Amino acid sequence: MPLLSDPIELLRPPVLRFGVGTIDTLAAWVEERGYGRPVVIADPVNAARLAVLGLGTPACFGTVVPEPDITNLMAAVAAAEGADCVIGFGGGSAMDLAKMVAVMAGHDLRLADISGPNRAPARRVGLVQIPTTAGTGSEVGTRALITDPATQAKVATESRHMLADLAIIDPALTYSVPPFVTAATGVDAMAHCVEAFTSKRSHPIIDAYALQGIELVGKYLRRAVEDGTDAEARAGLSLAALYGGVCLGPVNTTAGHAVAYPLGTRHHLAHGIANALIFPHVLAANAPATVEKTEAICRALGFAPGGSQDVLAGARDFCEALGLDMRLGAHRVPEDDLPNMARDAHAIRRLLDWNPVDLSVGEIEGIYRAAY
Template identity: 75%
Template sequence: MLTLTTPIEMQRPPVLRFGAGTLSSFAGWVADSGFKAPFVIADSVNAARLELLGLGDVRCFGDVVPEPDIPNLNAAVIAAKGADLIIGFGGGSAMDLAKLVAVLAGQDMAFGDISGPHRAPARTVGLVQIPTTAGTGSEVGTRALVTDPETMNKVATESLNMLADVAIIDPDLTVSMPAFVTAATGVDAMAHCTEAYTSKRSHPIIDAYALQGIELVGKYLRRAVDDGSDVEARNGLALASLYGGVCLGPVNTTSGHAVSYPLGTRHKIAHGIANALIFPHTLAANAASVPEKTAKICAALGFEAGSDQAVLAGARAFCEGLGLDMSLRAYGVPEDDLAAMASEAHAIRRLLDWNPVDLSVADIEAIYKAAY
């Protein structure tokens, strides 16, 4: 854990617009900025509601898939040829692809030339991020993940050149999310905050964002699941997601995301639900190492910490109370794949090296078995 005497650097989009109705300002910003060829990166759901952007007949790559891979990225780059502004419009998958497309657009480079830390070149096009879910916080980040289909591993790319010029967070866009998606993405936002809060490189500045993000999820997620039109709850979750994104930059996630990644890459389980399935187990596994912070997390979610088993039971009950089936079996994960998944997760050292507890391959396999 870092202290107030430890230097830290935080990066944000230079313009961040938050609040109900803020999307209405977007078309004016595009016109005032002089962009003539905007291009949207979206999934099929958001590609069907492009009129909300106010840009008229705008070009779009609307084939973003959950857990996007390199071929999906390459198709988006080809489709975006000639664009001078890239717009990520959707959840984390669309916004991650938008970051990568923005740095590859107009460049004679492939993904392999920019993947990893600090290799992406300066952009020659603009970049705007507009989230339609409340979970990833990708709109304020400099990191993007895509799956390499040959290795089935997520490849992380990070660069200040992938930071958006503008992020518009309009909670009205999330009102149409189904209850299941609301629940899963809300737990994802909470996982970002929780893992940053308990990380070995947690910092008091980031802790403030992280704890408030967890508290917002504890207060508003069940309300939004029960009533999707609850505007206050939708705003609260959008803010929690934003705070989670702030946490990702200088601190990032740890074991929860590392253990959840194989669920997405190997079995195509959406990122939000994958994190929800793993969250109670890694929270409990880390509890004894960070007891005071664990107690605050549990209190924010409405239960007492107590023993590791009490933490596991309380966190699982919180997720089940959102209507989530919390067994891996329910999502088609084969039991005979758990050992291979554990080895794969254990190799994600960029996350696990910062976990408060050193989890072995056997520890991770035990988590999968307990979650099965």
């Protein structure tokens, strides 16, 4: 069992601003730092509301796609030529792309040159992260995921040089997020906390953030789904996502995300719903190995602990109460691809090796079939 005295390193943006209205401080910060050529990295929805940034008409790469691939990345890098500050504005895909653009700008680099841990060069530009969903927590992290179309696998890059200089978490930016996206991204934020909490490399410091994040989702997610303008609920979810991002740094996720990844890379499901569909099944599979922590998770989400089947039913009911269709087949995932998905997921050892239960290819396929 990890001890409080075990070594751990936590990295944070040097400036983190949280709360309604904090977006209004961006322009002054950019001016104070002397940045005259910022570029915004955004998805089409957020590219259409750049005015909220208060920067006039900044340059913008506004075609970030869900689960961005190498082609999307290199187009963003080209669009950022000459910029002195990169601003990620959107969900996890936009912020991950912004991290990569920031370390690649001004360098003649390919993804293969910097992927993996601690290979990215020092940044020559500033980096700001502004989340518009309460999900990934990418705004406070040092890791980014880009899909390689040739292998249909996510390539992870991690470096302290990808840590933002400024993170602005303004819950008001999430008020317009639709109920389905609110639900899916909220479960993703909670899954970050749950998987770190139950990981083999969990740490008491991270456990504190993780459990608080789970409790916040249990308290506020349904409220935000039912009323997107509920300011308290939106702030609670934004904080939960932030705590999930804290968990990702020194601990990271485990089997839940590994099993969810092929849904995105092979069948283009958004990251949030992919994780939601898998979450109850992996929580139940891990329950026998993490009894006390699983009981704490169940209580935080508002249902009674029990055996694995009770955990599965309770977690699925929690997600379905948010309006999510928890049948994998309802999301156009072909049943005949489940064996291939299981093989792909099983190969993601950087996550699965830290799962509290060793899942075989067959067991992962069984999770897909149970979810189908």
